[in-house]
Amino acid sequence: MTSLEILLKPEHEELRKWAKDFAAREVAPLAEDIDRNDYYPRELVRKMGEYGLLGINAPTEYGGLGLDLLSSVVVGEELAKVSLSAGLLIGVQNGLVGYPLAHFGTPEQKEKFLPRLVKGEIIGCYGLTEPGAGSDAANIQTKAEKVGDSYKINGSKIWISQGFYADVAVIFTRTGTVEDKAAGMSAFIVEKGTKGFDVGGKLEVMGVRGTGTAELVFSDCVVPSTNMLGSPGDGFLIAMAVLNQGRVGAAAGAIGVAEAALEASVSYSKKRALFNRPLSKLEAIRFLIAEMATRVEAAKLLTYHAAYVSDKGEDFIKEASMAKLFATETAVWASERAIQIHGGIGLSKQLPVERYLRDAKVLDIIEGTSEVQKWIISRELIRD
Ligand SMILES: Cc1cc2nc3c(=O)[nH]c(=O)nc-3n(C[C@H](O)[C@H](O)[C@H](O)COP(=O)(O)OP(=O)(O)OC[C@H]3O[C@@H](n4cnc5c(N)ncnc54)[C@H](O)[C@@H]3O)c2cc1C
Secondary structure, eight states: OOHHHHHSOHHHHHHHHHHHHHIIIIIHHHHHHHHHTTOOOHHHHHHHHHTTGGGSSSOGGGTOOOOOHHHHHHHHHHHHHHOHHHHHHHIIIIIIIIHHHHHHOOHHHHHHHHHHHHHTSSOEEEEOOBTTBSSOGGGOOOEEEEETTEEEEEEEEEEETTTTTOSEEEEEEEOSOGGGGGGGEEEEEEETTOTTEEEEEEOOOSSSTTSOOEEEEEEEEEEEGGGEESSTTOHHHHHHHHHHHHHHHHHHHHHHHHHHHHHHHHHHHHHOEETTEEGGGSHHHHHHHHHHHHHHHHHHHHHHHHHHHHHTTOOOHHHHHHHHHHHHHHHHHHHHHHHHHHTHHHHSTTSTHHHHHHHHHHHTTTTSOHHHHHHHHHHHHHOO
């Protein structure tokens, strides 16, 4: 039995087959359009909802599948192999929005939003990053000021996945003073159509195209106190809890991209003839493929292990950051090497290989950059 088989149960492998089949049938025909035309596949999101993919971890009483984190890793990996954008849409809906609602929402909030999010009837987004606060998330400036039994929100969020299409946003604001830093942050649910909540233009990005990245703008946007997620001052804790499991999701997406790059390289090296023999007969190419496969396997072990630790109910902060750091950098490295193995055609739009690199690069920035992951890992080890 391999280490991977110890971490993954037969039901995870069943789920993998199911996700792989869905990806081949429903996602593959759209992958190119999503990327080339920055096309947001609204119908696909609805189908993902019908299949339960948007609520893999959501509680069954709200229509979710109620499965563990390892299950969402396996599904994310298989979708990302075909289209990282499609994998990211599941990650946002299931992880970035469904997770905080399920874990920190009141029964009324869960009842109102979770079943429709899980079915793909409504689109959600997670707004933490601001023009002046990305890695330094505790420095957000969007303010929520208490006015009677409501809060008045002013500020903006940037680079928000699905923001352009979102019906509901989970956003993080400052309810305390700037000096309070993390302790002065609170989370709110804001619905589309609320006066003072606007979506700025769609932001074009080199990778994960078609995911509706946008700016959210709040100008005297008034929401009732009942829209607060958790208690006043819980915002940073909620934001980090979401990001922690989200990092395992990003690592899963990275594995998918790296595996796709590896498979394309093996296949192309056997087909391409150079100097009267296949490229795969050259030692330099064979060694490169061996190194790619080894790094992919290591990334898988780190990622499955992080999910496994989380599913046991243990602290998995260090494990999630290690998985995210290694898997996303592996995806960037492997997809860049895959282009090298393909030569000119690897740079062209005839094959998806160049997309793998553009997509992979986004992964080592979002949900905390590689530098931020190194900071977290060292903090967990040195504990100073
Ligand atoms: C396609 C896309 C989708 C996104 N989706 C979302 C979303 O849905 N919701 C959301 O809230 N945000 C989202 N983001 C934002 C993303 O999480 C941030 O871009 C990311 O956290 C980095 O923040 P920043 O861009 O402000 O970079 P900065 O924080 O300005 O970082 C700039 C550089 O400084 C480095 N750096 C920062 N701190 C340190 C340190 N202590 N030591 C060494 N180096 C450091 C960084 O690693 C980076 O290289 C998305 C971004 C993109 C591009």
